[in-house]
Amino acid sequence: MAGRPKVRKERLDEQAIVDAALKIARKRVSDLTMRAVSDELKVSVGALYKHVVGRDELLALVVEEILGQAPRIHPDASDGWLALRAQVLGIQALMDRYPGLDDAVIAHSPNSPKANELRDEGMTALQHEGLTIDEAHKVYRAVTWLWLGSRAALEGRARRQADIDTFAESLDVLIRGLKSHMEATELVRSTSQELR
C-alpha cells in the first residue's frame, strides 16, 4: 500500500506481533487480546488486523513460534532413540517457559506445520533404528501421549521439580521399554524371514 507510513511498516510486521503476543500470553493466555497486543506495540487495533486475521490465527502463530524453538533431530543422529528423548525433554523445558500456553500448544499441535516437522524428524530417526513406519508411528504416539498427558494434568500451573523428575523417569522407562519391545519384534520378523 503506497499510502502506508514507512515507519509503521518497518515496525509492524508479523514477527513483531507474534513476539508481543508471546510476551503477553506467556503466563496467562486469557491476557492475550488484540487490544493488549496493539497497546503493547503502540499501534491501533485496526493496524494489527491488517497483519493477522484475529486472535485465533495469532494464537496459532504463537504456537508456531514456540515449537520453532524446539530442539531439532539431525537426520544423521547416531542414536534415534536418544535423539527422540532429547527432543521431548527439550519441548518440555521450552513449554515450562510459557506456562500459560499449554492448552494452546495442545490444541494447535495437530495442525501445526512446526509440530509436523518435529514429528517427521522423530519418525525418520526411529526408522533409522530399524523400525517400520507403523512401529515408528506407534512409538512416536506413545511418547507424545505421555508428554501431552503430563501437560494436561498441570491445568495451567507451572511444573514442580517432582513433575519434572517423574516425567524424565517415566519417559526413560517408556522409551527403553518400547525400544526392547521393538527389538524383540524385529528379531521375530527377521527370524521368520530366514526360516522362509
Next chain:
Amino acid sequence: MAGRPKVRKERLDEQAIVDAALKIARKRVSDLTMRAVSDELKVSVGALYKHVVGRDELLALVVEEILGQAPRIHPDASDGWLALRAQVLGIQALMDRYPGLDDAVIAHSPNSPKANELRDEGMTALQHEGLTIDEAHKVYRAVTWLWLGSRAALEGRARRQADIDTFAESLDVLIRGLKSHMEATELVRSTSQELR
C-alpha cells in the same frame, strides 16, 4: 416442601437428572444445556434448578456417574500391577462409550471424589507390591499421563482400533518397565539396608 406434587418428586431426583444429562452429552458436550435436560425430562427449567445449581455442577455429576462405572481394584488383588492395568483399560473402554465427555472427565478428574477413590485403590495396590508411597505416586502419575494424553490427542473424535491397540501396547510397556525399574530400586534399597 409440603406443596410439591408427589408425582414430580418421585420422577425428578438427582439420579434422573444425571441420567438424562449423560444421555444428552454422550456424543457432544455442547448439546448439554439446562434447557435440553428439562426438555428430556419434561419438567420446567425452574424445577431442574431446585436440584442442581447449574450446568457446571451438572457436568461434574455426570463425570462422577461415568467414573462410578470404572472397574474397582479389590484391596486383596493378587497382582497390583495387573489390577492397575485392568483399571486403566477399563476406564478407557468406559470413556469410549461417551466420546463427547473426554474434556469434561479430564477437567473434573482432579477434584472428583470418584477419581480420588480410584487413585487411592491404585495407590494401595501398588504399595502392596512393595512400593513406597512416593514410588506408587510416581507410577500412578505416569500411567495417568499416558491415559490423559491419549484422550487429549483424540480431540473429541472416537478412538479407532489403531488408537486402542497402540494404547494397550504402550500401557503394557510402561507398566512392565516401571515394575522392573521399581524392583531394581527396591533391590538397591534392601541391599543397602543389609549392608548397614
